[in-house]
Every structure is written in C-alpha cells, then in structure tokens.
Amino acid sequence: MSEKKQRSIAVLCLALLCSVSSRAQQVLRWGADPSGGAPYVFTDPANPDQYIGYEKEMVEALAAHMGRRPVMVATDWEAIVPALERGEFDVIVNGLEPTEDRAARILFSRPYYVFNLQLTVRREERNIASLEDCRNKLVGTLGNTAASRLLAQRGIPFRGYADPVAAYRDLELGRLDAVLMDVPMEAYYARDNPRLRPAGPPFRGGVYVIGLRKGDEALKAEVDAAIEAIMRDGTLERILRRWNLWDAAQAELHAAMRKGEEVHYAMTAATFNWGDALKRLARAAAVTVMLAFGAMLIALALGLLLAIGQSKDGGWLSALCTAYIEFFRGTPVLVQLLFLYFGLPQIGLALPGWLTALVGLGLNYAAYESQVYRAALEAVPRGQWEAAYSLGMSPALAFRRIILPQALRIALPPMTNDFVSLFKDTSVAFAISVWELATAYRELANATGEFLLLGVVVSVFYLAMSLPLAHAARRLEQRQARRRALQLQAAEATT
Amino acid sequence: MIRALNLYKSKDGKQILRGVSFEVASGTTLGIIGASGSGKTTLLRCLNGLERIDRGVIECGDVRLDASLADVEYARRAKLLRRRVGMVFQHLHLFPHLSVLGNITEAPVHVLGMQRSEVEREAQELLAEIGLQGVAHRYPESLSGGEQQRVAIVRALIMRPDVLLFDEPTSALDPRRSANVRALLRRFIAQGHTMIVVSHSIRFLEDLADHLLYMEGGEVVEHDRAEALLYAPKDARTQDFLRQAR
Ligand SMILES: Nc1ncnc2c1ncn2[C@@H]1O[C@H](COP(=O)(O)OP(=O)(O)OP(=O)(O)O)[C@@H](O)[C@H]1O
Ligand SMILES: [Mg+2]
Numbered sequence: 001m002s003e004k005k006q007r008s009i010a011v012l013c014l015a016l017l018c019s020v021s022s023r024a025q026q027v028l029r030w031g032a033d034p035s036g037g038a039p040y041v042f043t044d045p046a047n048p049d050q051y052i053g054y055e056k057e058m059v060e061a062l063a064a065h066m067g068r069r070p071v072m073v074a075t076d077w078e079a080i081v082p083a084l085e086r087g088e089f090d091v092i093v094n095g096l097e098p099t100e101d102r103a104a105r106i107l108f109s110r111p112y113y114v115f116n117l118q119l120t121v122r123r124e125e126r127n128i129a130s131l132e133d134c135r136n137k138l139v140g141t142l143g144n145t146a147a148s149r150l151l152a153q154r155g156i157p158f159r160g161y162a163d164p165v166a167a168y169r170d171l172e173l174g175r176l177d178a179v180l181m182d183v184p185m186e187a188y189y190a191r192d193n194p195r196l197r198p199a200g201p202p203f204r205g206g207v208y209v210i211g212l213r214k215g216d217e218a219l220k221a222e223v224d225a226a227i228e229a230i231m232r233d234g235t236l237e238r239i240l241r242r243w244n245l246w247d248a249a250q251a252e253l254h255a256a257m258r259k260g261e262e263v264h265y266a267m268t269a270a271t272f273n274w275g276d277a278l279k280r281l282a283r284a285a286a287v288t289v290m291l292a293f294g295a296m297l298i299a300l301a302l303g304l305l306l307a308i309g310q311s312k313d314g315g316w317l318s319a320l321c322t323a324y325i326e327f328f329r330g331t332p333v334l335v336q337l338l339f340l341y342f343g344l345p346q347i348g349l350a351l352p353g354w355l356t357a358l359v360g361l362g363l364n365y366a367a368y369e370s371q372v373y374r375a376a377l378e379a380v381p382r383g384q385w386e387a388a389y390s391l392g393m394s395p396a397l398a399f400r401r402i403i404l405p406q407a408l409r410i411a412l413p414p415m416t417n418d419f420v421s422l423f424k425d426t427s428v429a430f431a432i433s434v435w436e437l438a439t440a441y442r443e444l445a446n447a448t449g450e451f452l453l454l455g456v457v458v459s460v461f462y463l464a465m466s467l468p469l470a471h472a473a474r475r476l477e478q479r480q481a482r483r484r485a486l487q488l489q490a491a492e493a494t495t
Numbered sequence: 496m497i498r499a500l501n502l503y504k505s506k507d508g509k510q511i512l513r514g515v516s517f518e519v520a521s522g523t524t525l526g527i528i529g530a531s532g533s534g535k536t537t538l539l540r541c542l543n544g545l546e547r548i549d550r551g552v553i554e555c556g557d558v559r560l561d562a563s564l565a566d567v568e569y570a571r572r573a574k575l576l577r578r579r580v581g582m583v584f585q586h587l588h589l590f591p592h593l594s595v596l597g598n599i600t601e602a603p604v605h606v607l608g609m610q611r612s613e614v615e616r617e618a619q620e621l622l623a624e625i626g627l628q629g630v631a632h633r634y635p636e637s638l639s640g641g642e643q644q645r646v647a648i649v650r651a652l653i654m655r656p657d658v659l660l661f662d663e664p665t666s667a668l669d670p671r672r673s674a675n676v677r678a679l680l681r682r683f684i685a686q687g688h689t690m691i692v693v694s695h696s697i698r699f700l701e702d703l704a705d706h707l708l709y710m711e712g713g714e715v716v717e718h719d720r721a722e723a724l725l726y727a728p729k730d731a732r733t734q735d736f737l738r739q740a741r
Contacts, residue, residue, distance in 0.1 A: 389545060
C-alpha cells in the first residue's frame with residue numbers, strides 16, 4: 001500500500017469519525033431547483049424518487065473533499081437567493097451566474113463551469129438569425145438569470161419563465177419568437193426537438209459559481225479549495241464528460257487553474273437597474289388594469305346573456321347556461337386558467353398569455369355576474385313588466401327599456417364589488433407568466449431582494465384602485481337603501 | 496266597443512272567471528262592482544291581454560282574441576288588443592327610473608314610433624289639462640299618490656286607446672282627491688272615451704257609469720243601466736251587496 005493511499009484512507013476514516021461525532025456541522029446543505037433542471041439537477045426519469053444531474057455529482061465530489069454529507073434542498077430558482085439569505089441552505093449550486101447585483105448580497109466561489117448562451121427559434125423562422133434581430137420580438141428565458149439580464153440590458157422584450165420546458169413549449173406554440181438559454185439547458189431540452197432550431201452559433205455567456213451567504217468566509221474557503229481539488233484530480237472533468245458538457249472552454253478554465261492563474265470573469269450582465277425596474281413595474285400595472293377592465297367587459301356581456309338564457313326556463317338553453325355557471329363557479333379560476341393556457345394548445349388553440357388571462361377571467365366572472373343580473377332582474381317587480389306590456393311593448397322592448405335599466409341600478413353595487421375582486425384576482429395570471437403586478441413583484445423582488453419596498457409599492461397600487469371602488473359601491477348601496485325606505489314611506493302614506 | 500263572450504279563467508286550479516259576458520258600447524262607461532275576490536281585477540287583466548283566457552272570446556274593434564287560438568297567435572293578437580285597450584293599474588306601476596315625461600313618452604316613441612318632440616308637446620298638454628303643470632321632469636317617487644295616479648292616466652291616455660280600463664282608481668286616495676279623479680273621468684266621458692271602471696265605491700260610480708255590472712264568484716250576477724241596477728236590482732244577491740255597501 002502506497003503512502004498516498006494510506007493517507008487517503010486515514011482521511012476517509014477521519015471524515016467518517018467526524019460525521020459520526022458531530023453530524024450537524026458536517027452537513028452541506030445545497031439549494032437547487034430540480035423542476036425542469038436538467039442537466040444540472042433534476043428528477044431521474046428512470047427513478048422518480050431520485051435526483052440526478054452533473055451538479056449533483058459535482059456536489060457529492062465536493063462534499064467528499066470537505067468531509068461533509070451533502071443534503072439537497074429543493075427550492076424555487078427565481079427565489080433562490082432570498083432562500084439562501086433566509087438560511088434554508090448553506091450554498092447555492094444551480095448554475096448560478098455571478099452578477100453585480102448578486103455580488104452585493106452574497107459571496108461567490110471560484111467558477112467551476114464556463115457556459116455559452118444559445119438562441120433558439122422555430123424551424124420555419126425566417127427573420128431571426130441572432131439576438132440583434134430580436135429588438136421587436138418577444139424572447140423567453142429563465143427568469144432572473146444572466147440571460148434575462150442580458151435581454152433587459154439590450155432592451156429586448158422578454159418573458160421570464162420558471163423552467164425551460166415551459167419556455168420552449170411556448171416557443172413551439174408561437175407565444176414566443178425565440179428563446180435564449182444557457183447551452184446546457186438548450187442541449188437537453190431543445191436541440192433534439194425537430195420543430196426548433198438554433199439561431200446562430202452559441203456565444204459566451206459567463207461562468208457558474210457557487211453562492212454563499214455573506215459572512216460565511218470560512219465555508220467559502222472550504223468550497224474554493226474543494227473546487228480546486230476536484231478540478232486538479234480530474235473528477236470534475238470526468239463528470240462533465242459523462243454529461244457531454246466538456247468542451248474547449250472548460251479545458252481553458254481547468255488549465256488556468258492548474259497554472260495558478262487568477263481566473264478573471266466578467267460579471268455576466270449589467271447591474272439591476274432601478275429605472276428599468278420601475279418602467280417594467282409600470283407596464284405590469286398597465287397590464288393589470290387592462291386585464292381587469294377587459295375581463296369585466298366580457299363578464300358583463302356574457303353574464304347578461306347567461307342570465308337571460310337561464311331565465312328561459314325548461315329548455316336546453318337554460319340547462320346549458322346553468323351547467324356553464326355551475327362549472328365556472330365550482331372550479332378554481334387558477335385551474336381554469338392553466339387549462340386554457342396549457343390544455344387548449346393540445347387542440348390547436350394557443351392564445352398568448354395575456355389574452356388567455358383576459359378571456360379566462362372574463363369567462364369565470366361571467367358566471368358570477370350572471371347571478372348578480374339574475375337577482376337584480378328578479379328584484380324588479382312583475383308589475384313593471386305588465387305596465388310595459390299594457391302599453392303595447394314587446395318583451396324585448398320591455399326588457400331593454402324598462403326592466404334592464406332598473407336591474408342595472410340594483411346590480412351596480414354588487415358588480416362594483418365584484419370588479420374589486422376581479423382586480424385582485426388578475427394576480428392569478430402570475431401562474432401563466434403574464435407580466436402583471438404579482439409577477440412583476442415576484443421577479444423584481446427576487447432580483448433585488450427588495451421584498452418589503454416593492455411589496456409596499458405594489459400594494460399601494462392595488463389599493464389605489466380597489467379602495468375608491470369599494471367606497472363607491474358602499475355609497476351606491478346606501479343610496480339605494482335610502483331610496484327604498486323613501487318609496488316604502490310614500491307607499492304607506494298613500495294607503 | 497269592447498265585448499266579452501263567455502270568459503273562463505282559472506289560476507292554480509282555482510276557477511276565477513266562470514262565463515263572463517258583457518258588451519260596452521263606444522262612448523259609454525261600464526262600472527264593475529263586486530266583493531273582494533270576485534274576480535274584477537282578473538277580468539280587467541284578461542281584457543288587457545295580460546292573462547290568457549281558458550275559454551271564450553274578447554272582441555275590440557277588429558281584434559278578436561279567441562281562447563282556442565294557438566299560443567303564438569294568441570300572443571300576437573293580445574299585443575294588438577293592448578294597443579286598443581289602455582290600463583291604469585290599481586298600483587299604477589309607474590317606471591321609477593324614468594321622469595314623468597319619460598314615463599309618458601316611452602311607449603309612443605318606441606312602440607308607435609312617433610317623433611319625440613311631438614310626443615313631448617302632447618304630453619305637456621295632457622299634463623296641463625289634468626292639472627299637473629311643472630312635474631314633467633320630476634321622478635315618480637317625488638310625487639304624491641294623487642299626482643302619480645294622474646301620471647299613470649296620462650301614460651295610458653297618450654296611446655289613444657279605444658277603451659280605458661281603471662282598476663280601483665280611488666283606493667289609494669282620500670275623499671277630496673277621489674272627487675278630483677271622478678271629475679277627471681267625467682271629463683273623459685264628455686270627450687267620448689269608452690271606459691271600464693272597477694271600484695269598491697258605489698258612490699264613486701254613481702253619476703259616472705252608464706251601466707253597472709255586479710260580479711260574484713267570477714260570474715256576472717246582474718248587468719243593467721246604472722240607475723236600474725242601483726235602485727231596482729232584480730237579483731237577491733245584488734240587493735244584498737248593495738244593502739251591505741250602503
Ligand atoms: N295567481 C293567482 N293564483 C291563485 N289565485 C289567484 C291568483 N290571482 C288571483 N287569484 C284569486 O282569484 C280571485 C279573484 O281575484 P281578483 O284579484 O280578480 O279579485 P278582485 O275582485 O279584483 O278583488 P279585490 O276587490 O280585492 O281587488 C281571488 O280569490 C284571488 O285570491
Ligand atoms: Mg282587484
């Protein structure tokens with residue numbers, strides 16, 4: 001047995017001993033998002049109880065060097081930095097790019113991987129050959145990544161996704177014009193898709209580093225040493241080769257490390273820009289208002305038709321309207337939106353996200369408005385119909401000129417209240433990545449860490465809309481109550 | 496001229512009209528009296544086409560509403576009938592969302608297709624004639640019961656019906672107001688209107704109606720010239736009713 005081998009066995013024994021004696025300190029809790037996370041870390045398709053990925057293998061190698069036991073904490077990519085700050089885990093190992101705004105909040109290890117970016121388009125796309133052609137196009141990417149910062153910096157309209165699968169699917173469906181993604185993801189999720197193709201060659205994106213909490217300098221030294229060790233002994237190269245991720249850029253990175261050269265890497269994208277953030281927030285606010293008004297318009301028109309249809313008792317039309325109303329009131333609006341967004345494309349109807357949200361909320365609220373109409377129509381006394389008929393009016397004319405105007409007055413306060421709810425419910429569009437206030441809040445707050453400040457700003461905006469409306473509804477209600485009381489008094493006085 | 500022939504009407508399994516027949520000649524007024532629940536309101540509603548009769552025929556001018564007609568045709572003719580027969584409801588049913596002027600002009604403009612300015616001028620004239628100057632732009636809820644009633648009368652009158660139906664026109668009014676309404680109806684008689692007036696009050700119908708009709712249990716008990724029915728009733732049931740009413 002060579003001396004070297006003996007030593008390594010001794011180290012191993014020591015590590016084992018330590019892990020038995022003080023288990024808690026010997027754990028390396030690492031955070032990563034496994035959903036759509038190939039090839040970094042993702043659910044093993046062959047064994048769904050288990051995560052696999054090159055970064056998982058890398059962490060295991062690192063942990064072995066550090067004498068720690070790796071424990072993965074599954075987390076949400078877009079909120080990964082705040083989760084680290086909260087102490088949910090000790091390191092981020094998830095293809096994290098060093099950016100200036102992140103540097104202000106967390107520590108970075110030395111880089112362990114050099115990544116390229118690849119622009120992908122639909123096979124039949126004619127107008128996009130490179131990022132330069134995307135000025136007036138919508139580009140999808142992962143939210144809160146170097147790629148998203150690059151797009152923001154270039155002023156290219158983009159939408160941030162929570163996982164690459166959704167982004168490439170929306171590209172296929174025509175909801176996006178292109179997708180910009182780190183090559184490892186592009187290779188795994190897009191390259192073999194016959195309906196997609198790369199647009200132009202890959203270009204240098206930056207490096208991946210491990211993220212650590214500010215103040216964890218000791219752990220950072222440990223991690224850096226471990227990275228150097230697995231680069232030096234070829235462990236990392238073996239892992240990357242196995243995952244088909246080894247290329248000239250990685251060889252360069254390894255060589256530089258061996259020569260002891262300081263590896264310089266440019267911060268991959270611009271600092272988070274507040275002016276830009278405010279602009280995006282304003283756009284989100286406009287989308288929220290547009291969604292609320294658009295959906296309410298649909299709800300009011302369709303709701304009236306439903307109420308009329310439902311009132312024609314006995315027929316199939318009434319049964320159909322009732323079924324519609326029960327369905328939309330009996331299932332969650334979130335599920336309805338997901339169905340419209342992901343389900344309809346399967347029968348060839350792929351609407352853009354904002355339109356899906358607008359129509360979906362409109363269809364949902366129509367069910368509620370129909371019941372407001374119905375109650376209001378029933379509240380108009382029968383005598384009003386009869387008086388109209390006795391003057392020679394047709395049912396349609398009586399409805400339009402006599403009944404509906406009175407019903408609308410009765411319906412106005414509850415409808416105003418429903419509009420306030422709808423205004424807040426636009427936030428479910430978040431689930432289908434529509435850039436409205438809730439989405440904007442999440443993405444901008446994750447990017448800046450300003451959960452408190454942005455939360456207040458966003459809340460103030462919601463309140464600025466909902467408070468006056470709710471107040472108006474109360475005023476209308478009070479006025480109607482007063483008027484009813486007056487009418488009652490008058491009726492009593494005459495009998 | 497309006498004529499009812501052997502009208503039958505039941506509601507919820509209850510027989511309300513049992514073979515009602517009568518005729519009102521043009522330019523005359525028929526008063527209908529009878530105990531509560533005898534079917535007076537139901538009869539007026541049938542004459543106005545608001546209720547479908549089970550049997551019998553209603554004729555007004557060239558409109559003939561026959562109980563045996565199919566639903567669609569019945570509805571079509573009922574609508575024609577309503578053009579000829581105007582109704583002033585016991586509870587008026589003014590449109591609360593429209594001004595007095597709106598209440599009156601709504602039907603002429605949208606049903607008859609008349610010029611709004613012309614209808615408004617006529618409405619103002621009628622309002623003035625009936626003693627309601629200056630209320631045109633007020634809303635029904637701000638009017639007294641008597642004023643509301645006169646608005647309801649003008650609303651029916653402006654459609655120029657051949658026959659005007661009144662259901663209990665004085666039930667909501669004090670004696671002085673009720674005298675005013677009587678004066679008003681008397682003026683309509685002088686103008687040659689044909690009217691049917693349902694009332695509890697025999698005193699109200701006296702000197703107003705040319706003919707009186709006494710109903711009981713959905714049947715016409717007696718129908719005669721007013722003086723004859725009031726001062727020489729033939730049927731014992733009429734005599735009973737009159738004795739109790741006085
Ligand atoms: N929708 C209905 N269903 C069942 N019965 C009804 C209905 N409408 C009226 N009736 C009954 O029909 C009868 C006649 O009612 P109607 O209103 O015509 O009487 P009326 O002579 O006008 O009485 P009043 O002098 O009290 O106004 C009453 O017994 C009443 O209860
Ligand atoms: Mg009655």
